[in-house]
Amino acid sequence: MSAPGSTHGAAVRRPTLTQVAALAGVSLKTASRALNREPNVAPDTGRRVRDAADLLGYRLNGIARELRRGATSTLVGLISGDLANPFYSAVASGIERELRQHGLQLVTANNDEDSGLERHLVEAFLERRVRALLVVPSADRHDYLAVEGNRGVPFVFVDRPPNGVAADAVLIDNSGGARSAADHLLGGGHRRIALVADLARKAPQRERIDGFMASMRAAGNTEWEPYLRTDVHDARRAEATVRDLLALPDPPTAIFTANNRLTTGALRALRDRPEPPALVGFDDFDLADVLGTSVVAHDATAMGREAARLAYERISGHTGPARTVVISTSVIARGSGERPVR
Amino acid sequence: MSAPGSTHGAAVRRPTLTQVAALAGVSLKTASRALNREPNVAPDTGRRVRDAADLLGYRLNGIARELRRGATSTLVGLISGDLANPFYSAVASGIERELRQHGLQLVTANNDEDSGLERHLVEAFLERRVRALLVVPSADRHDYLAVEGNRGVPFVFVDRPPNGVAADAVLIDNSGGARSAADHLLGGGHRRIALVADLARKAPQRERIDGFMASMRAAGNTEWEPYLRTDVHDARRAEATVRDLLALPDPPTAIFTANNRLTTGALRALRDRPEPPALVGFDDFDLADVLGTSVVAHDATAMGREAARLAYERISGHTGPARTVVISTSVIARGSGERPVR
DNA sequence: GCCGCGGGGGCCATCGATGCCATACTTGCG
DNA sequence: CGCAAGTATGGCATCGATGGCCCCCGCGGC
Numbered sequence: 001m002s003a004p005g006s007t008h009g010a011a012v013r014r015p016t017l018t019q020v021a022a023l024a025g026v027s028l029k030t031a032s033r034a035l036n037r038e039p040n041v042a043p044d045t046g047r048r049v050r051d052a053a054d055l056l057g058y059r060l061n062g063i064a065r066e067l068r069r070g071a072t073s074t075l076v077g078l079i080s081g082d083l084a085n086p087f088y089s090a091v092a093s094g095i096e097r098e099l100r101q102h103g104l105q106l107v108t109a110n111n112d113e114d115s116g117l118e119r120h121l122v123e124a125f126l127e128r129r130v131r132a133l134l135v136v137p138s139a140d141r142h143d144y145l146a147v148e149g150n151r152g153v154p155f156v157f158v159d160r161p162p163n164g165v166a167a168d169a170v171l172i173d174n175s176g177g178a179r180s181a182a183d184h185l186l187g188g189g190h191r192r193i194a195l196v197a198d199l200a201r202k203a204p205q206r207e208r209i210d211g212f213m214a215s216m217r218a219a220g221n222t223e224w225e226p227y228l229r230t231d232v233h234d235a236r237r238a239e240a241t242v243r244d245l246l247a248l249p250d251p252p253t254a255i256f257t258a259n260n261r262l263t264t265g266a267l268r269a270l271r272d273r274p275e276p277p278a279l280v281g282f283d284d285f286d287l288a289d290v291l292g293t294s295v296v297a298h299d300a301t302a303m304g305r306e307a308a309r310l311a312y313e314r315i316s317g318h319t320g321p322a323r324t325v326v327i328s329t330s331v332i333a334r335g336s337g338e339r340p341v342r
Numbered sequence: 343m344s345a346p347g348s349t350h351g352a353a354v355r356r357p358t359l360t361q362v363a364a365l366a367g368v369s370l371k372t373a374s375r376a377l378n379r380e381p382n383v384a385p386d387t388g389r390r391v392r393d394a395a396d397l398l399g400y401r402l403n404g405i406a407r408e409l410r411r412g413a414t415s416t417l418v419g420l421i422s423g424d425l426a427n428p429f430y431s432a433v434a435s436g437i438e439r440e441l442r443q444h445g446l447q448l449v450t451a452n453n454d455e456d457s458g459l460e461r462h463l464v465e466a467f468l469e470r471r472v473r474a475l476l477v478v479p480s481a482d483r484h485d486y487l488a489v490e491g492n493r494g495v496p497f498v499f500v501d502r503p504p505n506g507v508a509a510d511a512v513l514i515d516n517s518g519g520a521r522s523a524a525d526h527l528l529g530g531g532h533r534r535i536a537l538v539a540d541l542a543r544k545a546p547q548r549e550r551i552d553g554f555m556a557s558m559r560a561a562g563n564t565e566w567e568p569y570l571r572t573d574v575h576d577a578r579r580a581e582a583t584v585r586d587l588l589a590l591p592d593p594p595t596a597i598f599t600a601n602n603r604l605t606t607g608a609l610r611a612l613r614d615r616p617e618p619p620a621l622v623g624f625d626d627f628d629l630a631d632v633l634g635t636s637v638v639a640h641d642a643t644a645m646g647r648e649a650a651r652l653a654y655e656r657i658s659g660h661t662g663p664a665r666t667v668v669i670s671t672s673v674i675a676r677g678s679g680e681r682p683v684r
Numbered sequence: 685g686c687c688g689c690g691g692g693g694g695c696c697a698t699c700g701a702t703g704c705c706a707t708a709c710t711t712g713c714g
Numbered sequence: 715c716g717c718a719a720g721t722a723t724g725g726c727a728t729c730g731a732t733g734g735c736c737c738c739c740g741c742g743g744c
Contacts, residue, residue, distance in 0.1 A: 014494070016699095016700060016701090017700065017701065018700080018701095026723080026724090027723065027724045027725080028700095028701085028702095028724085028725090029701095029702085029703095029723075029724060029725075029726095030722080030723055030724070032701065032702065033702095033722095033723085036702090039721090040720090040721055040722055040723085041721095041722070041723085042721085042722060042723090045722080045723085059465070059468050059469050060469050060700090060701075061409075061469070061471065061699090061700055061701065062466075062469035062470045062471060062701095063405055063408050063409050063415070063470070063471055063699090063700080063701090064409050064699070064700035064701040064702085064729090065700080065701055065702070066405050066701095066729095067403075067405050067406050067409050067699090067700080067701080067702095067728095067729050067730065067731090068700080068701050068702045068703080068728075068729050069701090069702070069703095069729080070729070073405070075449070082435060083425075083431055083434055083435045083438065084431055084432050084435035084643065086426075086428055086431070086628070089425055089426055089428070089431035089434075090426050092425055092431075092450075093424060093425045093426035093452075096425065096450065096451070096452055097452070100451075100452075105449060105451060105466070106449070106450060106451070107417070107447060107448070107449045107450075108434075108438065108448060108449075108450055109438070109442075109447060109448070110435075110438055110439070110442075123401070124447070126401050127401050127402050127403070127404040128404045128405070129403065129404060129405055152355075152356070264628065264629060264632075267629065267632045268631065268632055271631075271632050285628070285629075286428070286606065286627070286628070286629075287606060287609065287627075287628075287629055287633065289610065289613075290606075290609045290610055290613050290633065291629065291632065291633065301426065358729095358730060358731090359730065359731065360730080360731095368693075368694090369693065369694045369695080370694085370695090370730095370731085370732095371693070371694060371695080371731095371732080371733095372692080372693055372694075374731065374732065375692095375693085375732095378732090381691090382690090382691055382692055382693080383691095383692075383693085384691085384692065384693090387692080387693085402730090402731075403729090403730055403731065405729090405730080405731090406699090406729070406730035406731040406732085407730080407731055407732075408699090408731095409698095409699050409700065409701090409729090409730080409731080409732095410698070410699050410730080410731050410732045410733080411699080411731090411732070411733095412699075685744105686743105686744090687742105687743090687744095688741105688742095688743090689740105689741090689742090690739105690740100690741100691738105691739095691740095692737105692738090692739090693736105693737085693738085694735105694736085694737080694738100695734105695735090695736085695737100696733105696734095696735090696736105697732105697733090697734090697735105698731100698732085698733085698734100699730105699731095699732090699733105700729105701728100701729095702727105702728085702729090703726105703727090703728085703729105704725105704726090704727090704728105705724105705725085705726090705727105706723100706724085706725080706726105707722100707723080707724080707725100708721100708722085708723085708724100709720105709721085709722080709723100710719100710720080710721070710722095711718100711719085711720075711721090712717105712718090712719085712720095713716100713717095713718095713719105714715105714716095714717100
C-alpha cells in the first residue's frame with residue numbers, strides 16, 4: 001500500500017460512473033444526474049452518490065461527455081511563435097483572460113516560425129476538435145485552411161493577415177505606426193535615418209518598412225536610403241548591424257528599429273556611447289521608461305482580447321463576412337527619440 | 343453556396359468516418375485502417391479512402407479515438423500565475439519545447455494567484471484527462487491532490503514546493519541565491535541593506551527572506567533590520583517603498599529586491615537619482631545588461647524543461663518516491679550591485 | 685483435388701457518459 | 715375519489731472510432 005498523500009505510483013484504472021452507481025446503490029443514470037446536479041434527484045440520493053464518488057476518487061470523464069454531447073469541447077487553440085517572446089505572451093495572456101470569461105480554455109503551441117510544423121499543428125488541433133483556432137501564421141499562404149472554415153471551426157489570424165483565404169483577423173496598424181515614428185524623427189530635424197528591420201517577407205515587417213518609406217517620400221527625404229537594413233532576425237545581429245551603421249563615415253543621426261528584439265539589440269549597441277543617435281523602436285517593452293526609450297506602442301494584450309472576442313462570436317453562431325480589427329499605435333516620447341541631430 | 347476560401351459560415355456537421363467509407367465504397371473498419379495507415383490494406387483501397395476523406399474535408403475525431411483507446415490524451419496541463427509575467431512565460435516555453443519532443447501538447451491556464459480558482463482548474467484538467475499536471479501552486483495546502491496522484495495522474499510542482507502531499511517538484515535555490523546576493527552586498531562593505539520582498543507567506547519569498555537573514559546573521563549584521571519591507575506585491579508599490587526607504591533619515595546604502603517585479607519598481611524609483619544605492623535583484627530580466635543591473639540569475643526555461651522531463655518520466659511509467667530538482671542560481675555583477683557605500 | 689496459409693476486408697462489441705422515453709409513486713384539487 | 719401534473723428513478727440507444735474475431739479468396743504444396 002502506498003504512503004498516504006503520495007502523488008505517484010502505478011497508474012490505477014480510474015473508476016467509472018457505473019462503479020460509483022453500484023456503490024451508491026442507484027442506476028447509472030441517477031448517478032449521472034446527481035453528479036451533474038440536475039433537478040429531480042432526491043437530496044438524500046444525491047448525497048449518497050457524491051459520497052461514493054469521493055470515496056472512489058471519481059471524476060467525470062470529460063472525453064466521453066464531449067463525445068456524447070457532440071464533440072463540442074471547450075478548447076481553443078493558439079498557434080504562435082515562441083511564447084518566450086513577451087509580445088506573444090502578452091497576446092496569449094489577453095486571449096486566455098477573455099476566453100475564460102466564456103468558460104473556454106486555451107491550448108497553446110509554438111510553430112517555431114516553421115510553416116510545415118504549423119500545418120501539422122493545425123491538423124492536430126482540428127482532430128482534437130477545438131472550438132476555434134487562433135493563429136499567428138508563419139506560413140505564407142493559408143488556402144489549405146479554406147475547407148476547414150466552411151466546416152464550422154472559426155479561424156482568427158493574429159498579427160499577420162490571412163493570405164488566400166477570407167478570415168477574421170486582428171492586426172496592428174503597422175504602416176501608420178512606422179509612419180508616425182518616421183515623422184517623429186523627421187520632426188526632430190533628422191535626415192540620415194536608419195531603418196533596421198526583420199524579415200521583409202513577413203507582412204508586419206513589410207508594412208512597417210513601407211510606412212517608414214512613405215513618410216520619407218512625403219518629406220522628400222532620400223538621405224535615409226544608404227541606411228536601410230532588413231532581414232535582421234535577432235537581437236545579436238541587430239546589435240552588430242547598429243554598430244556597423246555607426247562606424248560608417250557618415251553615420252545616421254537617428255535609428256528606427258522595427259520590432260522589440262531589434263530594439264533590444266540596438267540598445268546594447270548604443271550602451272556606453274557618449275553621443276548616441278536618436279532611437280525609436282516599434283513595440284513597447286518593460287522598463288522602456290527606465291531606459292528612456294521612445295517607442296511606437298500598441299496594446300498586445302488588447303490584441304489577444306480582440307482575437308478571442310472575434311473567435312467567441314463565431315463560436316456563438318455569428319456568421320457574416322470576415323472582419324478585421326486594427327489595433328492602433330501611438331508614439332511614446334521618452335527621450336531617446338528626441339535626441340538632437342549631431 | 344459560400345465563397346471559395348471563406349473560413350466562416352454556418353457550422354456544417356463534420357463528416358464521419360462512416361460517410362467516408364460509404365463514399366469510398368468500403369466498410370467502416372477498412373476506412374479506419376486506411377486512414378491510420380495500418381498494414382493489410384490494398385494500396386488502391388487506401389488511396390480511394392484517402393481521396394474520399396479529402397473530398398469531404400474529413401478529419402479523424404480525436405475525442406472518439408481517445409475514448410476508445412482508453413482516455414489517454416496527449417495533453418499536459420500547466421496551471422500558473424499570469425503568463426504575461428516573463429518568468430512564467432519562460433517556464434511555459436521550456437515546458438512546451440520539452441513536451442513537444444514527446445508528442446505531447448501543453449494546455450495552460452492562469453490561476454490569478456487564487457487558490458479557489460486553482461482548485462477549480464485542477465478539477466477541469468483532470469476531467470479532461472490530461473496525462474500530467476504541472477502546477478505553480480497558489481494554494482497553501484495541496485492535500486486535496488493526494489487521491490489524484492494515486493490514480494495515475496502525475497503532478498509536478500514548479501517553483502513552489504508541495505505541502506501536505508508528496509510529489510515531484512522543481513525549485514529554485516532561493517535560499518542560496520538570496521544568501522549569495524546578501525553576501526555580495528556585504529562584501530561591498532554595505533551594512534544598512536534593505537530587503538524588499540513580496541508576500542512572505544509564499545514559500546519562495548520566505549526562503550529568499552530567510553537566506554538573506556541567514557547571511558546577515560552570519561556576518562553579525564543587525565543594521566539591516568529597520569529596512570525590511572515584505573508583502574510588497576507589485577511594481578508600483580515597490581517603487582513607492584523604495585522611495586520611502588530613501589527618504590529615511592539614515593537611508594539604506596544597498597537594496598535587495600526579491601523578484602523581478604520588485605526590481606522593476608526599484609529601478610523606477612532609482613531612476614534619475616544622482617547617487618543611487620547599490621541594487622541586486624532576484625531573477626534576471628531582459629535588458630538588465632543594458633541597465634547595468636546586478637542580479638541573482640537562474641534559468642527559468644531550464645526549470646520548465648526539468649518539470650516537463652519529470653512529468654514525462656512518470657507518464658512513461660516511472661514509479662518511485664517523489665523527486666525534487668533544484669535549479670541553481672548565480673550572481674551576475676553588472677554594476678548596480680557593486681556601487682560603493684555612500 | 686484438398687488443405688493450409690495469409691492478405692484483405694467486414695461485423696459487432698466497446699470506451700463512458702448523456703438524451704430520450706418509460707415507469708412508479710406522490711401530490712393537489714375539483 | 716379520480717385524474718392530471720409532478721417528482722424520482724431506471725432502461726436503452728447513442729456519440730465516432732477502434733480492437734478482436736471471423737470470413738473469404740487465391741495460391742502453392744503434396
